[in-house]
Amino acid sequence: MIKALTFDLDDTLWDVWPVVERAEALLHDWLAVRYPRIPERFTPLELRELASEVSAARPDLAHDRTGLRKAALMLAAHRADYQEFDVEGAFAVFFIARNAVEPFAEVRPTLERLGQRYPLASLSNGNADLRLIGLDDLFVFSLNAIDVGAAKPELPMFAEACRRLNVRPEQIVHVGDDPEHDVFGAARAGFRTVWVNRTGRDWPGGPQADAEIVALDELEGVLAEWEGASRNRDRITT
Numbered sequence: 001m002i003k004a005l006t007f008d009l010d011d012t013l014w015d016v017w018p019v020v021e022r023a024e025a026l027l028h029d030w031l032a033v034r035y036p037r038i039p040e041r042f043t044p045l046e047l048r049e050l051a052s053e054v055s056a057a058r059p060d061l062a063h064d065r066t067g068l069r070k071a072a073l074m075l076a077a078h079r080a081d082y083q084e085f086d087v088e089g090a091f092a093v094f095f096i097a098r099n100a101v102e103p104f105a106e107v108r109p110t111l112e113r114l115g116q117r118y119p120l121a122s123l124s125n126g127n128a129d130l131r132l133i134g135l136d137d138l139f140v141f142s143l144n145a146i147d148v149g150a151a152k153p154e155l156p157m158f159a160e161a162c163r164r165l166n167v168r169p170e171q172i173v174h175v176g177d178d179p180e181h182d183v184f185g186a187a188r189a190g191f192r193t194v195w196v197n198r199t200g201r202d203w204p205g206g207p208q209a210d211a212e213i214v215a216l217d218e219l220e221g222v223l224a225e226w227e228g229a230s231r232n233r234d235r236i237t238t
């Protein structure tokens, strides 16, 4: 039987990339006023790529997107010859804008209905803040890679979710858009998996998800089918 549901956030409950790009543009404008040599030297994309450079040099920060963004900003300030730099102020500009996401229309009504039947939790590799986004009331808890100290597809976030939900992995359904982080990672942890494929992508290979949906409101049908199948199995075996 299904006892709980876990959800990825970015690109599962909202489109994240347009919002990240806008946040990067706003940060660039903020830097142009306060630290003009940084945007003169780095485009928004180059600032993002600096985070990848930091990630390669600092494996201890690889799961921490907030830490990576801050370290990349510090590196940019250093390379632009600023001795002093307000990294917290700069990151705050990015962070507020990054959380101005618009959940897909079906998200809140679907999660409200599902939340009456199952505890819901969120498992994210990113630094979305559900309080700022206004969906925190729907989840019993939210885990992210920064707090757990490891990102999906590694096991710790899934294991921590099992522990907090106090159910066995096979009783949890994980729902997410990323074939590796969400489907492979959750399946390896023993969860059932639902792949959210809004844009008609081809499956990249490897073991497939237990179900595939285009939008979140298809989830109730999938769960009803699974619950029905397990009830029939119980009838046959008892």
Ligand SMILES: [Mg+2]
Binding pocket: 008, 009, 010, 011, 012, 176, 177, 178
């Ligand atoms: Mg995602």
